[in-house]
Amino acid sequence: MEADSVYNQWSLENDTDYGEYNVVEPCSYASNRSLEQVLGPYVHSIISILGFLGNGLVIVTYACYKRTKSMMGIFLVNVAIADLLFVVALPLIVYNEMSSWSMGQVACKLLRGTYSVNLYSGMLLLACISTDRYIAIVQARRSFRLRSLFYSRIICTIVWVSAILLSVPTFYFYHWYEPSHTRQIFMIHEENVSFTPHYVCELKFSDNDTAWRTKVAVPSTQMAVGFFLPLLIMIFCYTAVIITLLRAKNFQRHKAVRVVLAVVAVFIICHLPYNITLLYDTVEMFDLHPCEVSDAMLMAKTVIQTIAYLHCCLNPVLYAFMGVKFRNHFRRIVQDLCYLRCFSRASSKINTSNCRVVYQISDTNSSLNV
Known part of the structure; x- marks a missing residue:
């Protein structure tokens, strides 16, 4: 779920029946809300359960057998940890977004920040795995010197620290608050009408300049570091790996080529549509659109985002269970x-x-x- 303001389109019009101004209510986005009522409690719950089981099995398997602690094993465990934290945070975020955010300020920052950290760390670790495969297969002569447990732990530490630093804006700017357009009391003909307070966990800024810079910088960084950088590394490394494997006249090698193609294909299918949508949304962020158009865009984004979530369930199958060892x-x-x-x-x-x-x-x- 993104931090896009759902109520970002409103206007003031002259109206003689309601005094000087008539306040036009924000877009309701009814179609997208109906879709979220299905995806939230059902589809996202299934993703969370499958992701928890798959990644939990990966962690348990590597924890029980220390001899599997190779460089590849270290990377796989860290990917599983990142995905596991994501699937734990996802149901809580979905639950709070389907109604008024009820978990307060600390949970707001913690869940949103954890989501961001896991996004960056998971993607960067997938890039590390592709680099490890490149060194092990293409640069086999130097693999014993480069693929050590010491280097793998240093790399994982750098990845997690980088993910935390990249997520600082998320931790800082996300707030739990009641938007001004949902205030309980509206003055209509000098009468007070009370409503149940509705709290949200969204980006909140002190001035427009900070809002503009952050709302452009955060998704841009997410696309650059969380998708395009890992994608370029994977394409380069796995292309070299496939070329090397195809030179070997061996059935198992050709089977490995199919696994590599599956890894790249799943990554692109899951994340490319979402990042294209995120890019379009960033470019069109400050343009006003009719409510029907905005509702359709939100529906598309909700579906595509759910497809991206599926990757956390597929990672254990692609990277762990396909391996013979x-x-x-x-x-x-x-x-x-x-x-x-x-x-x-x-x-x-x-x-x-x-x-x-x-x-x-x-x-x-x-x-x-x-």
């Missing part, structure tokens, strides 16, 4: 759990020995596939 380690966890369950339910020595035999056979088969 990760699948083997994940299978090992399942086998361990099955063994413990079987052992706990064993009521005799025969049953216990059967459990151990099954576990040892499965473990041997798994080890052969690594």
Whole structure:
């Protein structure tokens, strides 16, 4: 959900029936609100649940087996952490935006800031993964020196610090407040009419110059650092990777090419439409449009943004579960759990020995596939 002001179109007109001025109410955006009533509680909830399970499994798998802590593993764990924090914050943001924001100022800044940090860190880490694949495959001779745990931890630290610094405007300018157009009391023929206060968590500025600069700088930085930079790095690295793999006369290599193409295709499909919409919205931000046009634009943006959210569910599948070693380690966890369950339910020595035999056979088969 973006911080666009929903009520940004209003005017004052002369009217003899209501004194000197007739206050024309803001655009209601009824179609977009109806769409959000479906996407918010249902689609976004499904995305959050799938993203939580998928990324949680990635973190658990790497945490249980220290031997998987390669440079690639470190990057995958950090991507999973970023996506996990995102899917935890998403339902809270959606819940508060569907009604009056009820969680106060601290939650407003924390949730919006966390959303921004996870956006930048997740995208930059995907660029790091593509660079790691480039070094491992294209620059294989130098990969042992460059792909160390020490370097991976330094890179991840730089990524998270950069994401926090890039999110400072979000932490600073987002506020919990009641917009002036939703004040409880309107004077109509000298009568007071009370309304339930409606609070929002949106960007708020002290002057127009700051508002103009920030509303242009924030989405521009998000597009440049959060999309175009990772996209260019991925295109360069994976193009070199594909060329190198195609030179190898090996079935597994060609299978790896399909995985690389899937990674790039999913990234573009999920994020390119949203960033094009964000670019258009930034250019047209200060232009007035009829309510019907603005409502249609918001609906398109809501749908495209939901598609972008899907990427946090697909990351575990694309980057982790497609890897042979990760699948083997994940299978090992399942086998361990099955063994413990079987052992706990064993009521005799025969049953216990059967459990151990099954576990040892499965473990041997798994080890052969690594």
